[in-house]
Amino acid sequence: MFYQPELETMPREELEKLQLDRLKKLVKRVYERIPFYKESFDKAGVKPEDIQSLEDLQKFPFTTKQDLRDAYPFKMFAVGRDEVARIHCSSGTTGTATVVGYTKNDLDVWGDCFARFLYAADCDENAAIQVAYGYGLFTGGLGAHQGGENAGCTVLPMSTGNTKRQARLMHDFEVDCLCCTPSYALNIADVAIEMGYNPAEEFKVHAGILGAEPCSEAMRKDIETKLGIQVFDIYGLSEVMGPGVACECEKQNGLHVCEDHFLVEVVDPRTLQPVPDGEWGEVVFTTLSKECSPLIRYRTRDISRIITGECECGRTFRRMDRIAGRTDDMMIIRGVNVFPSQIEEEIVSFPEIAAQYQIILTTKGTLDHVELLVETVPDFPFDEVRRLEQLKKDLQKALKDNLQVAVDVKIVEPKTIERSEGKAVRIVDLREGLH
Amino acid sequence: MISQLTVFLENEEGRLASAVRTIADANINMQALFLADTSDFGILRIFCDTPQKACDALTESGFRARLIDVVCVRVDNKPGELANLMDYLNDNNINVEYAHCFISGDYAFDVLKVNDASLDVKLAAAGFDVCKPEDVYVTD
Ligand SMILES: [Zn+2]
Numbered sequence A: 001m002f003y004q005p006e007l008e009t010m011p012r013e014e015l016e017k018l019q020l021d022r023l024k025k026l027v028k029r030v031y032e033r034i035p036f037y038k039e040s041f042d043k044a045g046v047k048p049e050d051i052q053s054l055e056d057l058q059k060f061p062f063t064t065k066q067d068l069r070d071a072y073p074f075k076m077f078a079v080g081r082d083e084v085a086r087i088h089c090s091s092g093t094t095g096t097a098t099v100v101g102y103t104k105n106d107l108d109v110w111g112d113c114f115a116r117f118l119y120a121a122d123c124d125e126n127a128a129i130q131v132a133y134g135y136g137l138f139t140g141g142l143g144a145h146q147g148g149e150n151a152g153c154t155v156l157p158m159s160t161g162n163t164k165r166q167a168r169l170m171h172d173f174e175v176d177c178l179c180c181t182p183s184y185a186l187n188i189a190d191v192a193i194e195m196g197y198n199p200a201e202e203f204k205v206h207a208g209i210l211g212a213e214p215c216s217e218a219m220r221k222d223i224e225t226k227l228g229i230q231v232f233d234i235y236g237l238s239e240v241m242g243p244g245v246a247c248e249c250e251k252q253n254g255l256h257v258c259e260d261h262f263l264v265e266v267v268d269p270r271t272l273q274p275v276p277d278g279e280w281g282e283v284v285f286t287t288l289s290k291e292c293s294p295l296i297r298y299r300t301r302d303i304s305r306i307i308t309g310e311c312e313c314g315r316t317f318r319r320m321d322r323i324a325g326r327t328d329d330m331m332i333i334r335g336v337n338v339f340p341s342q343i344e345e346e347i348v349s350f351p352e353i354a355a356q357y358q359i360i361l362t363t364k365g366t367l368d369h370v371e372l373l374v375e376t377v378p379d380f381p382f383d384e385v386r387r388l389e390q391l392k393k394d395l396q397k398a399l400k401d402n403l404q405v406a407v408d409v410k411i412v413e414p415k416t417i418e419r420s421e422g423k424a425v426r427i428v429d430l431r432e433g434l435h
Numbered sequence B: 001m002i003s004q005l006t007v008f009l010e011n012e013e014g015r016l017a018s019a020v021r022t023i024a025d026a027n028i029n030m031q032a033l034f035l036a037d038t039s040d041f042g043i044l045r046i047f048c049d050t051p052q053k054a055c056d057a058l059t060e061s062g063f064r065a066r067l068i069d070v071v072c073v074r075v076d077n078k079p080g081e082l083a084n085l086m087d088y089l090n091d092n093n094i095n096v097e098y099a100h101c102f103i104s105g106d107y108a109f110d111v112l113k114v115n116d117a118s119l120d121v122k123l124a125a126a127g128f129d130v131c132k133p134e135d136v137y138v139t140d
Helices: A012-033 A035-044 A054-059 A065-070 A104-120 A139-150 A163-172 A182-194 A217-227 A340-348 A385-403 B015-025 B051-060 B081-091 B119-125
Strands: A086-090 A098-102 A128-131 A154-157 A177-180 A207-211 A230-235 A246-248 A255-257 A262-267 A281-287 A298-304 A331-333 A336-338 A353-364 A367-376 A408-411 A427-429 B002-010 B030-037 B041-048 B064-076 B096-104 B107-114
Touching: A012 A035, A012 A054, A012 A281, A035 A065, A054 A262, A065 A098, A086 A139, A098 A104, A104 A139, A104 A207, A104 A230, A104 A246, A128 A139, A128 A163, A139 A154, A139 A177, A163 A182, A177 A182, A182 A207, A182 A217, A207 A217, A217 A230, A217 A340, A230 A255, A331 A353, A336 A340, A340 A353, A340 A385, A367 A385, A385 A408, A385 B041, B002 B015, B002 B051, B015 B030, B015 B041, B015 B051, B030 B096, B041 B051, B051 B064, B064 B081, B064 B119, B081 B107
Parallel strands: A128 A154, A128 A177, A177 A207, A207 A230, A353 A427, A367 A408
Antiparallel strands: A086 A098, A230 A246, A246 A255, A262 A281, A281 A298, A331 A336, A353 A367, B002 B041, B002 B064, B030 B041, B064 B107, B096 B107
């Protein structure tokens, strides 16, 4: 089901014309209205008139998260205060917040982007959606809410918390679609089961539009089985808009980017040069229609790739892969890009192995050597050497098959892998010549 | 069945000493200790008094430790006793995961790890002197 078929299935040629038209206006507008962009374009020696094709954007400088922090609070706004309808803020654990403003039109576009994926999940005016993202400065709650209203759904503004009530109302109100983070969806499912429900059978809910945090394939399967739903992975960071920048369609094979509103590029995070479609790199967005907080070539630090080819669903918007990690965490091992999330994905598929792990990178001869320290779960029968050796072999094989890199697995005592209150140190890089 | 205390050890200097010291500090006496090791880790198998207390002390000190049920047969300390036991197991197609022996007093104790929860009953029926926990250590 399409929400805006004329846009979502627009022939590529026509879509690219629309993009170029919007891009020209955007670049001119930010140059005139946002001092940061005037300065940054002047420094790079580029002018708005330099945009003659979509490729010309590559001559323009990037915008980083730090640039947004430096603009705190409103220096990146391209409209007067009278036109700002809402403000969202990303907190982040370090540095100051990044502030994003929305005009009335920006909110409407956002709602439409989200609504497209509600339709993809078969939810129109006959559907009820339960929004269990937090409402507030965080973009999840109100983004999904507006999406539901634009799609004409009945919206249940639950926000987070009171999980028993979430489960009960999901059942009693015959909710069709759940919108929240994957971990909270799993939590609701578990609580519903504890309460004596069998949500997969007894709940009407058939879809979950889940985002704002990474979701491993194992976790996704778990949610799908427990709730009896199809999970749609939705992407969007508050700096760019919020959830709805891209989302999976019913084919669950990549996230369609709303390309009428966002230009997506994938660049090598080291050289900042664009990589060919299909190759992994850092995702960069240019907002084509945002009025209040437009962005030129914003570096998301999220790692993904463009999935080549057309999607069977009929949408012509290109797809990006599910986020494989953050550039901050990317390791280059023997020339192969590896993300901790890929290793995590393998670890969680082994119930015998505990969630803690540590990767140690060293140089052996001239080659990178990867050692992965893991622990067994407390009730693993480690009394038998054979079982331990087999487990080690199986994990090594799974890693080799999926990462294309040989990993030396070492099973260690529980005290070996440091546990810290905040973020654990997952990667120890002791390679020569890197620092 | 009797309780064997099994401890997972990394092949790292001082870990064995530290495990043994932890048991000593809990004032627990050991009857026997065996170490099976591979290139990156070791499995320490211990018979001691109050095995649950020893296991808790090790776990609290950060060791991966657990109690494993094993069969223990008491035989005379003379040639051929272990061979008789092994012949019985072999004749009855009982697969042994691992085995070890130790001597205490006038007797030898043959310890067997098998995946057959009824083995102690079968051995007793066949005339073997199958130990109860209190025959080997102070129970807790
Ligand atoms: Zn599709």
